[in-house]
Amino acid sequence: MAAPSGSQSSSDDLLLYHCDGSFFSMKVRLALAVKGLSFKKRTVFFPIQENFEPWYMRLDPAGLVPLLVHNGKVISESTRIVDYVDTVFHDRGPRLAPPVDTDLGRRVRHFRDLLDGLPVELYSYGTIYHPDLAKDSSLPEILRRKARKFLSPSTAQRLHDLAAMHPDLAEAYTRKANKVAERTRDREDRGLIEKLLDELEVALDEVEKQLGERKKEKDASGQQQWLCGESFTAADVMLSCLVHRLKWVGLSHRSTLKRPLLDAYYLQAQKFPPFKAEVMYTTSVPYMFVRNLPGLIRKTAGPKLVVWAAMIVTVAAVSAVALKY
Ligand SMILES: N[C@@H](CCC(=O)N[C@@H](CS)C(=O)NCC(=O)O)C(=O)O
Numbered sequence: 537m538a539a540p541s542g543s544q545s546s547s548d549d550l551l552l553y554h555c556d557g558s559f560f561s562m563k564v565r566l567a568l569a570v571k572g573l574s575f576k577k578r579t580v581f582f583p584i585q586e587n588f589e590p591w592y593m594r595l596d597p598a599g600l601v602p603l604l605v606h607n608g609k610v611i612s613e614s615t616r617i618v619d620y621v622d623t624v625f626h627d628r629g630p631r632l633a634p635p636v637d638t639d640l641g642r643r644v645r646h647f648r649d650l651l652d653g654l655p656v657e658l659y660s661y662g663t664i665y666h667p668d669l670a671k672d673s674s675l676p677e678i679l680r681r682k683a684r685k686f687l688s689p690s691t692a693q694r695l696h697d698l699a700a701m702h703p704d705l706a707e708a709y710t711r712k713a714n715k716v717a718e719r720t721r722d723r724e725d726r727g728l729i730e731k732l733l734d735e736l737e738v739a740l741d742e743v744e745k746q747l748g749e750r751k752k753e754k755d756a757s758g759q760q761q762w763l764c765g766e767s768f769t770a771a772d773v774m775l776s777c778l779v780h781r782l783k784w785v786g787l788s789h790r791s792t793l794k795r796p797l798l799d800a801y802y803l804q805a806q807k808f809p810p811f812k813a814e815v816m817y818t819t820s821v822p823y824m825f826v827r828n829l830p831g832l833i834r835k836t837a838g839p840k841l842v843v844w845a846a847m848i849v850t851v852a853a854v855s856a857v858a859l860k861y
Contacts, residue, residue, distance in 0.1 A: 550575035550621075553595070553603040555582050556818045556828065557679075559656050559781050560614040561602040565818070567618040567773050569810035571629035575604075581832055583682055588695065588712075590702050597708035615652055618770055632770040643764040647746065647771035650739055651778060655732055658722060662729030663785045669729065670786025676821055692716045733790055740791055740798060743775065747797035760804070768808070776805040780815055 552568070552575050554561035568575050580586045580601050587599045596603045596612050604611045604620070611620050622632040633648070634641035663670035664680045692713045699709035722728055743763065750761035762772045779802045782791045792799040805811045817823050833841055 549605075549607045551578060551605040552576070553578050553580050553592070553601055553605070555580050555601050556824045558582075558601050559660070559777060560600075562780075562815045562819065563614045563773050563777050564602045564604065564617050565814035566777060566810055567632060567770070568621060569814045570632065570768055570773070571621055571625055573621060573625055573628060579828060579831055581828065581835060583832065584836060585691070585694070586835065588698060588709075590698075590705060593702075593705050593708050597705070597711075599708070599712050615648075615770075618773060622770070630767045630769070632768075632773065634769065640765050640767075640769075643746075644769045644771045647743070647763055648769075648774060650742065651771065651774040654736060654739060654778070656778060656781060657719075658729060658732055659736065659787060660781065660785050661719075661723040662732070663787065665723045666726050666729060669726075669733070671789045673786030674784050674821075675786070679821075688720075689717075692720075733787070737790055737794075740795060744795040744797050747801055751797060762804075763801070772805075776802070776808075776811055777815060779805070780819070784819060 550568070550573060552561075552564060554565065554577055556579065565577075580592060586592060587601060593599050595605075595610055598612065600612065602612075602614055602617060604617045606620070606624070611617050618632060633644055636642050636645050661683065663673065664675070664683050667673075667680075695709045695713035695716065699706040699713070702709065746763060750763070750765070753759070753765075754761045759766050762768050763775050764771050779791060779798065782788060783802070792802055806816060833845065
């Protein structure tokens, strides 16, 4: 989609390396959609640890998604990406991070910092390692198993092997191997996860209080409100994705079930078209399965297998139709 006239930058050259179910990827997809920017997506397949491949580590030595490439410029870190597109495409869509010399801007900055500082990854993996901390998780057991494997000692070993095979990336691989080992320790530490969940609740209590202010404004003006005001901002990018993630991993009893305004906020987000498209659908398990399977087969078994599979499905479909009539 070409930028409308008057726009200084075209979004045509935006390429997002992402993964459907990744929390930080969904933040960026949502921000891009709210800004109304068109972008190409390239899935980085976690089940086969594609983010460890040398071509990807050369793009991002941390080996993480999301990663945005705009006109050849590589930007990592979800919050930086959101700020980047908000600044470069300041004339497209709403301002996600309004200037901090306004009340709205200061509020957005405060809540965004508060929520950005939460260790979301440890909530997800903490409940995968300690399933009894979760209730009614929507995460299928197969994904939990995959996630546990992702952090097994064999993963750290694989990274050390890759460091030996690719001397130019040795430092990056070794750093990543150490990080995997450190994260595994944190995730296994039940006491730490429980403490982090208690701290999460303190932050959500502050959010609930702020939503109370918005409710008063809505009652007075009749205008729909988000976390900081009438417009959907960077603070909402983070909050809506966070609440969705907490529900996904079975932590609603620590979040929306205890906080009616947060619950109403989540219902409102679910009706917001960019959220529906880039967060809800893309994290539904059937969608992820159908969308990612062909790419995964192509990557692991080669293009020939995909052609054969397509031919078999076509022949089967034609035969089924022919036999019926
Ligand atoms: N601080 C980074 C975190 C990115 C991150 O942790 N991404 C996860 C997926 S949600 C990832 O790439 N994990 C793969 C790995 O740790 O090897 C951001 O905000 O973008």
